[in-house]
Amino acid sequence: MNTAEVYRIDWLPGTDVLHGVCHCGAEHSAEDPVELWQWMLAHPDGHSPAPLQKGTAE
Amino acid sequence: MTRVTTLLCMTAFARNQWYVAAYGREVGRELLARTILNEPIAFYRTEPNSDEPTGTVVALADRCVHRRYPLSASRLDGDNVVCGYHGFTYDTSGTCVFVPGQKRVPRTARVASYPVVEQDSLVWVWIGDPALADPAAIPRAPWLADPGWTTVGGMEPIDAGYGLLVDNLMDLSHETYLHGGYIGTPEVAETPITTEVDEGAGIVRVSRHMDDAECPPFYARSTGIEGRITRWQDIEYHAPCLYLLHSRIAPAGVLPEADGSDPNAFHVEITYAITPSTDQTVYDFWAVSRDFAQDDDEVTTFLHDFNRTVVRQDVDALNLLQKALDTEREGYQELSINIDTGGLAARRILARLAAEGEQRTGEQRTTTPPATVAAP
Numbered sequence: 001m002n003t004a005e006v007y008r009i010d011w012l013p014g015t016d017v018l019h020g021v022c023h024c025g026a027e028h029s030a031e032d033p034v035e036l037w038q039w040m041l042a043h044p045d046g047h048s049p050a051p052l053q054k055g056t057a058e
Numbered sequence: 059m060t061r062v063t064t065l066l067c068m069t070a071f072a073r074n075q076w077y078v079a080a081y082g083r084e085v086g087r088e089l090l091a092r093t094i095l096n097e098p099i100a101f102y103r104t105e106p107n108s109d110e111p112t113g114t115v116v117a118l119a120d121r122c123v124h125r126r127y128p129l130s131a132s133r134l135d136g137d138n139v140v141c142g143y144h145g146f147t148y149d150t151s152g153t154c155v156f157v158p159g160q161k162r163v164p165r166t167a168r169v170a171s172y173p174v175v176e177q178d179s180l181v182w183v184w185i186g187d188p189a190l191a192d193p194a195a196i197p198r199a200p201w202l203a204d205p206g207w208t209t210v211g212g213m214e215p216i217d218a219g220y221g222l223l224v225d226n227l228m229d230l231s232h233e234t235y236l237h238g239g240y241i242g243t244p245e246v247a248e249t250p251i252t253t254e255v256d257e258g259a260g261i262v263r264v265s266r267h268m269d270d271a272e273c274p275p276f277y278a279r280s281t282g283i284e285g286r287i288t289r290w291q292d293i294e295y296h297a298p299c300l301y302l303l304h305s306r307i308a309p310a311g312v313l314p315e316a317d318g319s320d321p322n323a324f325h326v327e328i329t330y331a332i333t334p335s336t337d338q339t340v341y342d343f344w345a346v347s348r349d350f351a352q353d354d355d356e357v358t359t360f361l362h363d364f365n366r367t368v369v370r371q372d373v374d375a376l377n378l379l380q381k382a383l384d385t386e387r388e389g390y391q392e393l394s395i396n397i398d399t400g401g402l403a404a405r406r407i408l409a410r411l412a413a414e415g416e417q418r419t420g421e422q423r424t425t426t427p428p429a430t431v432a433a434p
Contacts, residue, residue, distance in 0.1 A: 005257035007403075011250035011396050018396060023257075033399040037406065 007040050009033070022047055069221025069408055071095045071334055072298045073415035074186030076196045078331030078343055081211065082179050085115050089139070091130035093120075093335045095185045099172060100130040104137045104150060116150045117172035117183050123154065129169070179203045180331065180343075187419055197296035201327045201347040208352040210362035211329075211345030214373050218380035220340035221405065223332050226372055227301050228264060228401035230291055236375055240368050245271035245289070253399045260407055264293040264400035270310045276364055277307045280357050281324045281350065286310040288323075293400065297407045303328035325349045338380060344369050 008021045019029045020036045026047035030036040039046060079092050080101060090101040098120035103113040120130050122141040132142035138155065139148045146167065147156035154167035173184040173191040179202040184191035201207040216223060226232065233242035245268045254263040268289040277283065290306040308323035315321070331343035346365050351357045383390075394402060 007255045007257065009253045009399050011252070011399065013250050016396060018399060031396075032394075033396060033402050034394050036399075037402055041406070 009036060009040075068219050068337060069224070069405065070412035071415075072408060072411035074184075074190050074418045075298055075411065075415060076175070076182045076184055076191075077299045077333045078180045078341075079117065079174075079183040079333065080181045081213070081343070082115070082176050082181055085181055087134060089130045089132060089134065091120055091128065092341070093339075094183060094341075095334050096336055097185060098128070098130075099183065100128070100132075100139070101174075101181065102134060102139070115174045115176050115181050117174045118148060118150075118152050119170040119172075121169065122146050123167050123169055124157075179209075186415060190418060197300045199300065199302060199327070199329045199345075201349075202329060202345055204347075206352070207327070207347040207349055208358060209345050209347040210358055210365065211343070212362075212366055212369070213344070214342045214366075214369050215335065216340050216342050216373050216376050217338065218340060218376040219338050220332055220334035221408070222376045222379055222383075223330075223340050223342060223372075224295075224301075224404050224408065225401045226376060227303075227330055227332070228262065228293065228295060228404045229397050230264075230266065230293070230303075231397045236371055237368050239275065240364065240371070241274050241276045243272040243274050246291075247397070251397070251400065253403055255403045255407065257407075260297045260411060262293075262295040262297065262400055262403045262407060264291075264295075266291045273307075276361075276368070277324070277326075279364075280348070280361055281307055283307065283309055283324075288312060295400075295404055297404060298411055299331050299333055301330040301332060303330075342369060342373065 005023045007023060010019045012019055016031045017029050018031065018033060018036050019027065020040050021027050022040055022043050024043060024047055028036065028039045030039070073095065077094055079094060079099065080090060084090060085101045085103050087103060092099055092101065099117050100120040101115060101117050103115055104110065106113045118129060118139065120128050122129055122143065124141065124144055124146050127141055127143035129139050129141060133140050135147065137150050145156070145158045146154055148169055149155050152169040152171035154163050157163050157167065173188050175182045175193045175196055177196060178199045182196050202209055231247040234244060234247035235242065246266065249266050249268050252265045270286050271289045273283055273285070273287045277287065288308045288310050292304040294302040294304065305326040305328055306323050307326065312322050314323070325348070327347040329345040329347065333341040333343065335341055344365065346361050348361065
């Protein structure tokens with residue numbers, strides 16, 4: 001069973017980059033899982049729906 | 059870049075949740091003691107009858123109301139428990155039906171009874187407000203009781219907080235180092251993971267798909283595969299208790315068919331139940347189910363013994379880790395990297411469930427009138 005509120009983080013192969021997708025569609029990348037979860041859970045703060053603003057590694 | 063973060067010293071308990079207390083086979087006509095979320099509980103099975111040919115599992119608070127003697131150290135008289143100290147006798151609801159030497163049984167003479175569900179060969183107990191217990195919320199592990207699968211399993215107590223076992227199971231990169239030569243190969247630690255959190259369902263999924271990996275002895279000897287393999291590990295953690303690892307093993311390059319069937323792979327369902335016992339002890343229930351060589355006793359024995367060794371390696375490591383953490387100063391720090399993405403998600407879900415469990419208990423307190431206490 002899946003509910004609507006699903007967060008996803010992909011560790012991009014061949015890199016140290018984690019790419020996160022919020023349930024709202026906003027995306028963000030980081031090289032630190034703590035930072036990425038903090039961003040994810042700050043929803044909706046700092047979340048703009050993709051593809052208007054693609055997240056970039058900080 | 060990685061970062062130093064502060065570790066929560068101890069993972070809080072999530073009340074108002076279902077927990078695995080035992081395998082069904084462990085509960086019979088002898089009283090069984092288990093402490094779950096710091097609550098001592100005595101389990102037993104009622105006598106079989108035509109409606110319940112295997113009896114039903116009863117869970118009562120493991121302290122006699124009289125002088126707190128453990129009921130688990132007592133005896134059964136039919137479906138009643140007779141305290142081994144002074145004979146206070148309780149029925150399956152925890153109501154005292156006999157006290158020695160007098161006719162009047164005090165109204166307060168009862169022990170708590172816990173909601174219990176026996177499902178998929180596991181005995182689940184509800185820890186929290188019984189009025190909130192919903193059996194439909196118990197996650198499933200159907201292969202444990204499916205004749206199409208052969209299962210081996212056991213339980214190992216660990217002298218560590220349950221959060222350490224959650225950490226351990228959510229990050230399987232440790233297989234490469236702690237379980238090398240058993241289930242670990244270099245590819246496990248090297249392969250990136252995908253993490254998904256279903257917030258509403260309280261499920262954390264972590265997937266690691268290895269396309270071309272060394273076959274560890276655990277799978278080489280049980281499947282007979284020689285050479286490199288495709289190895290998929292798909293974790294599904296139903297917080298707080300049930301952890302499922304869907305393991306798919308096939309010769310390298312062999313994938314499921316277009317129609318979704320997967321006849322050329324070997325499937326192993328690895329089930330853990332992570333049941334907090336006390337603040338610094340946890341029950342580690344483990345089971346390995348396979349859909350191949352189901353009748354091969356040699357494979358059954360091998361998988362049992364081999365996996366028990368692997369679990370014991372975790373037990374030893376977590377016992378040691380807990381001892382080390384016990385000597386740390388308050389507010390000590392740890393470091394999280396990419397492999398910890400799933401473990402961090404699990405910690406957060408557990409913290410949320412713990413907070414919600416307390417809140418639900420509080421809400422119930424405000425809506426339920428206090429029980430009348432009669433003078434003994």
